[in-house]
Amino acid sequence: MDYVLLSYGLLIIVPLIAYWLIKKKFQILFLFRSKRLAKKVDDVAKKWGGFVDKMATFGFIIGTGIFGFWYLNRKYKTSRKYLLFAFGLLSIIFVAWLLSIPLTKIADITLLSILFSIIFGVGFVLVVALGAQGMVIIDSLFTGAKACPSVAPVLPGVALPNISLTIPLFEGWFALFLAIVVHELSHAILIRRYGLKLKSVGLVLLGGLPLGAFAEPDDKQFNKAKEWDRYRVLAAGPTANLLLAFICVVLGVIIVAAAAPYTIAVNQELVNGVVVVDVQQNFGMCGEGEETGAYAVGVQPGWLVKEVNGDAVTGFETMYPHLGTDFANQVITVTFEDTQGNTYGRAIKLGSNGLMGVTLQQTTSAPYPWEYETILFSLSVLNWCFLLNLMVGLFNFIPLGPMDGGLLQSELMAQSLHKKIKMDKKKLTKLINFSFLVFILAIIVINALPWFV
Ligand SMILES: [Zn+2]
Numbered sequence: 151m152d153y154v155l156l157s158y159g160l161l162i163i164v165p166l167i168a169y170w171l172i173k174k175k176f177q178i179l180f181l182f183r184s185k186r187l188a189k190k191v192d193d194v195a196k197k198w199g200g201f202v203d204k205m206a207t208f209g210f211i212i213g214t215g216i217f218g219f220w221y222l223n224r225k226y227k228t229s230r231k232y233l234l235f236a237f238g239l240l241s242i243i244f245v246a247w248l249l250s251i252p253l254t255k256i257a258d259i260t261l262l263s264i265l266f267s268i269i270f271g272v273g274f275v276l277v278v279a280l281g282a283q284g285m286v287i288i289d290s291l292f293t294g295a296k297a298c299p300s301v302a303p304v305l306p307g308v309a310l311p312n313i314s315l316t317i318p319l320f321e322g323w324f325a326l327f328l329a330i331v332v333h334e335l336s337h338a339i340l341i342r343r344y345g346l347k348l349k350s351v352g353l354v355l356l357g358g359l360p361l362g363a364f365a366e367p368d369d370k371q372f373n374k375a376k377e378w379d380r381y382r383v384l385a386a387g388p389t390a391n392l393l394l395a396f397i398c399v400v401l402g403v404i405i406v407a408a409a410a411p412y413t414i415a416v417n418q419e420l421v422n423g424v425v426v427v428d429v430q431q432n433f434g435m436c437g438e439g440e441e442t443g444a445y446a447v448g449v450q451p452g453w454l455v456k457e458v459n460g461d462a463v464t465g466f467e468t469m470y471p472h473l474g475t476d477f478a479n480q481v482i483t484v485t486f487e488d489t490q491g492n493t494y495g496r497a498i499k500l501g502s503n504g505l506m507g508v509t510l511q512q513t514t515s516a517p518y519p520w521e522y523e524t525i526l527f528s529l530s531v532l533n534w535c536f537l538l539n540l541m542v543g544l545f546n547f548i549p550l551g552p553m554d555g556g557l558l559q560s561e562l563m564a565q566s567l568h569k570k571i572k573m574d575k576k577k578l579t580k581l582i583n584f585s586f587l588v589f590i591l592a593i594i595v596i597n598a599l600p601w602f603v
Pocket residue numbers: 333337387388546554
């Protein structure tokens with residue numbers, strides 16, 4: 151499993167625990183409750199209610215899979231529902247197909263991922279990826295190979311082990327805050343639209359910094375509300391996150407395309423070389439996998455790349471013709487220069503991915519203008535908003551206990567199955583919820599095993 155992507159997923163656990171603490175009335179975090187904010191939600195609900203309503207219906211389908219199809223098929227009489235079903239099915243397949251490969255290195259789980267997502271909803275993309283990684287870990291534990299844990303806690307601003315990547319503090323915080331606000335607000339809008347009470351609305355503050363938001367319904371009243379209203383309230387939160395993730399991608403693509411003439415021109419003017427910022431010991435995670443060519447011949451961070459195969463290097467563009475899978479396992483000659491002006495010639499064997507095993511950065515003759523930096527910063531914000539909203543959305547659609555997907559899926563499944571297996575609906579709901587919990591917890595424990603074994 152891609153360490154980085156999954157770790158982002160674990161960023162979600164922090165707010166989830168916070169959310170759980172709030173629910174359980176352990177008020178460690180400071181909660182700012184506001185009557186004026188509650189009034190504001192009413193205004194927003196009047197304006198956006200219709201849209202959020204439609205969005206939630208669509209999200210209900212992609213979040214619950216065939217059980218959602220079953221439910222809506224009984225509910226809607228017109229043939230227009232088939233359009234919704236077709237669009238929903240395509241969206242599920244698209245999400246599962248798109249994410250299976252980046253989420254895991256085990257290529258053939260795509261089909262499994264699509265299948266499970268159609269049955270249980272898109273949240274299962276994460277469960278299948280974790281499950282597949284769990285199988286690899288069990289296998290390697292039995293064969294004695296060192297396994298790589300895929301469950302690692304990550305905090306913004308803290309570097310990941312073995313990966314030269316840090317979740318930027320501002321973008322990480324902002325994206326998380328936005329994801330939680332959008333999520334809670336969408337629940338709240340529908341709660342108000344269906345005439346239900348909001349017990350309290352407010353912000354979660356940690357040391358004065360807003361960490362999230364909450365919108366608590368009146369539980370007793372909510373549980374007695376109409377079934378379809380409840381389902382849509384639950385689906386609205388994670389759906390809003392998935393929609394926002396999608397919007398971030400579209401905005402990102404537009405900005406990159408629109409700014410391309412400018413950024414290319416700036417780079418042509420300013421870029422004058424390439425510097426090594428980091429040298430990886432191995433390809434792959436956790437120090438396993440083939441040793442990198444750069445590490446083998448002692449390349450050092452801080453060295454400038456002057457020549458590759460005799461061609462002068464003045465930027466990434468001058469290096470591309472010598473790297474990549476076309477040159478897998480070939481040896482290239484590279485001339486480096488350190489800060490004192492000493493030069494080093496090295497013969498570097500490229501990995502099977504056609505790379506040297508270094509992180510490179512372009513050097514510039516002058517600092518980038520602020521307009522250029524602003525564009526980069528906007529893209530970084532969009533990138534983090536995309537990742538966190540995607541993860542918050544998928545995570546909340548996992549059919550797990552107190553989360554939206556758990557409340558939604560267990561009841562929906564029980565509703566569709568209880569007559570066939572002649573079991574009390576409430577009992578079956580609890581049983582399904584418990585089974586999912588045991589199943590998913592087992593997968594998470596297996597994934598964390600290498601930390602302890
Ligand atoms: Zn929610």
